[in-house]
Amino acid sequence: MASEGFFKYQLAIFVSMYVGYMTYMYDRRSFTYAFPALIEEGFDKSQLGLIVTSQTTAYAVSKFLGGVLSDKISAKILFASGLFVSGLVVLVLPLCNDVMMFTALWFMCGLAQGCGWPSCAKVLRQWWNPAQFGTWWSILSTSQNVSGSVAPLVAAFLITNFGWRYSLQLPGVISLGLAAVAVLFVVDKPSDVGLENIVKDTTQKSKKGDADTVQSESTWKDLLKSPFLWLLCIGYLIVYASKTAASDWGQLYVIQELGGSQYLGSAFISSVETGGVIGSVIAGYLTDWLVRRKKSRGDTSDSSPRMIGVLIFVGVVFTLFHALVYIVNKDSSEVLITGVGFCIGLCLYGAICIFGVVASECAPTHLSGTSHAFVALAANLGGMLAGLPLAYVAKHYNWSGVFLLIETLNLGYAVILLFMLNISSVMVPLKKKHE
Missing domain, CATH: 1.20.1250.20 (MFS general substrate transporter like domains)
Incomplete structure (x- = not known):
C-alpha cells in the first residue's frame, strides 16, 4: 500500500508538471504566433524584433536565477509562480497597443519563464531514484516538443476565427488555472507528505561517532x-x-x-x-x-x-x-x-x-x-x-x-x-x- 501511495503521488506530480510545462512553452511563444496579424496592423519587423529580444534576454538570465532559487525556496511554489506570472502577462498583453508596453510585458514573461524547468528538475530528482531519473527526465522534456507541435496549430485556429488577442487570452486563463493545480498536486519531496525520501537531504548533518558529514x-x-x-x-x-x-x-x-x-x-x-x-x-x-x-556489477567508482x-x-x-x-x-x-x-x-x-x-x-x-x-x-x-x-x-x-x-x-x-x-x-x- 505504501508503494501504491507513492506511485499515486508520482503520477499526480508528473502529469501536473507535464501539462504545466506544455503551457509554459505555449505562453513563451504565444506572442510570436500573432506576429503576422500584428504586421497587418502596422507593426514593422524591427519593433517585433525588439519585443522578441526582450524576452530571450530575460529568459537567459532568469533560467540561471531560477536554478539557484530552486535550491533556496519551494520548487512547487517556484513552478506555480512562474506559470501564474506567465499567464497573467499573456492575459494582460492583448489589452495594450504600444510597442514599449509590449516589450516591457514580454520581458516580464521571459523572467517568469526561467522558473519552469529548474523547478521541474528539482522535483524530479526528489521523487525518482537514480535508476529511473534519466527516463522520466527525458519523458518530461518531450512536453516542450509536444507543445511546439500542437501550439502553432491551436494558435492559428484561434487567430483565424477569433483574432490574435483571443489567442493569448485563452492560454493566459489556462495558465492561471494550472498554477493553482500545481500548488495542489506538486509536492517538493516525499517527506512533505509523510513518505520516505529517495535522496538523502544534504542540508542535514548525519553524525557518525565523533565526526559529522558537512557536505x-x-x-x-x-x-x-x-x-x-x-x-x-x-x-x-x-x-x-x-x-x-x-x-x-x-x-x-x-x-x-x-x-x-x-x-x-x-x-x-x-x-x-x-x-x-x-x-x-x-x-x-x-x-x-x-x-x-x-x-549490479558492484562498481563503486x-x-x-x-x-x-x-x-x-x-x-x-x-x-x-x-x-x-x-x-x-x-x-x-x-x-x-x-x-x-x-x-x-x-x-x-x-x-x-x-x-x-x-x-x-x-x-x-x-x-x-x-x-x-x-x-x-x-x-x-x-x-x-x-x-x-x-x-x-x-x-x-x-x-x-x-x-x-x-x-x-x-x-x-x-x-x-x-x-x-x-x-x-x-x-x-x-x-x-x-x-
Missing part, C-alpha cells in the same frame, strides 16, 4: 572548483551550439548550398526536431540502464556511467556533420538529407538530455538546482555563439565552413571525454569535521 556547508563556490562541472559546461556549450546551428542554419544550408527547395529546407528542420523527441527518450532509458548495470552515453552521441554527431559536409550533395535524395537531419536531432537532443540529468544528480541535493543553472548558462552561451558569430563564419567560408567547425568542436570534445571518462562525478566531496 551541507558546501556552496556554489565549491561547485566551481569541480573539474567535472567544467567538463559538463564545455560539453553542453558545444552540443547546444551544434543544436542551434542545425536548427537555425540547417534550412539555409539545404537551400543555398545543396540547392534544395523551401519545402526540403523546412523538412530538414522538422526532421531534426522529430529526431530530438526520440533521442531524448532513448538517452534517458539508455543511461538509466547503464546506472543499473554499474550498480565515482565516475558517472551516463557520460558513456554522451561520448556515444557526440561521436556520432561528429560523423553526421562530416557526412552533411562531405557526403550529402546536390544530387542526394530527400530521404538521405532528412534522414541525416533526423539522426543529428536524435544525437544532439539525447546528449542535451544527459547533460541536464547529470548536472542535477551529481551535485548535493541542496545545490542540484544551482549546478543545473551553471550548465544551463553554458548552454545559453552556446546558443548565442551559434547566432551572429556563426553567421560571420558563414559569410566568409559558406555554410559548409560552419558545419565543418561544428564537426571539429564535437570531435575535440569526444577526444577530451574519452580520456576523462573515469573522472570523478562527485562535484562536492564529503568533508568531515571532528568535534
